[in-house]
Amino acid sequence: MNDKVCLPRLSLGCLGGTVSMQSGLPGHGVTPKLEGRELLAGLPLLGSLAQISTATLCLLPSASLSFQVMLDVLSWARREVEGGAQAVVLTQGTDTLEESAYFLDLLWPFDVPLVVTGAMRPASHPGRDGPANLLAAVQVALAVESHGRGVLVVLNDQIHLAADVRKTASLAMAAFESPGWGLEGYVVEGRAIYRRPPALRKVLPLPRGREHRVALLETCLDADSALLQSIPTLGYEGLVVGGFGAGHVSAVWAESMARIAQDMPVIVATRTGSGPTARATYGFAGAEIDLVSKGLHMAGDLCPRKCRILLWLLIGLDNQAALPGWLAARQ
Numbered sequence: 001m002n003d004k005v006c007l008p009r010l011s012l013g014c015l016g017g018t019v020s021m022q023s024g025l026p027g028h029g030v031t032p033k034l035e036g037r038e039l040l041a042g043l044p045l046l047g048s049l050a051q052i053s054t055a056t057l058c059l060l061p062s063a064s065l066s067f068q069v070m071l072d073v074l075s076w077a078r079r080e081v082e083g084g085a086q087a088v089v090l091t092q093g094t095d096t097l098e099e100s101a102y103f104l105d106l107l108w109p110f111d112v113p114l115v116v117t118g119a120m121r122p123a124s125h126p127g128r129d130g131p132a133n134l135l136a137a138v139q140v141a142l143a144v145e146s147h148g149r150g151v152l153v154v155l156n157d158q159i160h161l162a163a164d165v166r167k168t169a170s171l172a173m174a175a176f177e178s179p180g181w182g183l184e185g186y187v188v189e190g191r192a193i194y195r196r197p198p199a200l201r202k203v204l205p206l207p208r209g210r211e212h213r214v215a216l217l218e219t220c221l222d223a224d225s226a227l228l229q230s231i232p233t234l235g236y237e238g239l240v241v242g243g244f245g246a247g248h249v250s251a252v253w254a255e256s257m258a259r260i261a262q263d264m265p266v267i268v269a270t271r272t273g274s275g276p277t278a279r280a281t282y283g284f285a286g287a288e289i290d291l292v293s294k295g296l297h298m299a300g301d302l303c304p305r306k307c308r309i310l311l312w313l314l315i316g317l318d319n320q321a322a323l324p325g326w327l328a329a330r331q
């Protein structure tokens with residue numbers, strides 16, 4: 001019998017990003033160029049691990065991905081699994097990977113692993129990490145132990161949960177961390193090794209509405225509130241504020257946010273990069289006790305960017321009422 005027939009089926013979807021970037025003319029910067037089959041060509045070993053079908057879904061820097069592109073990517077990945085794929089891997093830029101992976105995770109209905117990877121060094125640069133990351137991502141996606149964990153992010157031989165991972169360095173090779181939670185697992189000699197069993201997952205249905213917008217603002221010292229006050233008049237339907245410390249804003253912002261919260265859900269997260277928002281420690285105007293009494297939602301340790309994605313999906317389902325339940329899991 002042909003050995004290939006016994007290999008598991010894996011679908012590779014490529015979206016662009018540094019992993020696919022090369023320079024064209026000398027002196028010009030790198031841009032996304034490599035299609036899926038070209039990424040595979042550099043890694044013949046993959047052919048002995050799985051029957052891989054590739055699709056170049058777009059060739060974008062990840063700053064230009066959108067919710068609509070990610071919904072299209074999700075439909076493609078779902079069709080692949082429904083058609084018999086036993087694992088799915090996506091390559092994309094690392095700049096928005098923490099957001100797109102969480103977006104997909106909230107909507108990924110299967111136990112089958114969906115693994116997202118990328119690279120910090122362009123494909124045309126010495127010491128490029130794309131091939132090693134792609135190999136590790138495929139190995140993780142094919143591991144039975146990866147089932148039921150939702151969307152996983154694999155870079156630098158580390159496995160992160162989509163809900164926890166953040167890009168914490170601009171150019172370093174070790175650019176991803178899961179503050180407070182740590183790694184879900186790591187890759188050693190081609191094996192995915194997990195530090196904990198899969199947790200229970202909650203998944204959302206596909207959003208029906210897609211035209212709405214959720215704003216994300218960050219507090220800073222001596223911030224005026226002109227932008228904040230204009231949020232409702234600009235047509236936003238939700239607001240996330242990356243607050244100081246444990247989820248705090250100035251007294252002036254607290255007043256504006258209380259008014260906005262009468263019309264739309266407002267979430268206060270921490271801008272610090274790790275740790276949860278407080279619940280019952282600080283009593284000043286603009287601190288958590290005041291903000292909660294004004295009808296605002298505290299994010300727990302969900303980062304501001306992921307809060308925006310969660311809120312966008314819930315508004316798209318007209319199910320804002322579910323927001324406290326989702327955030328409670330992060331307190």
Ligand code: ASP
Nearest residue numbers: 017018061062093094095
């Ligand atoms: N620096 C980015 C990357 O790592 C560029 C992008 O996100 O597309 O891929």
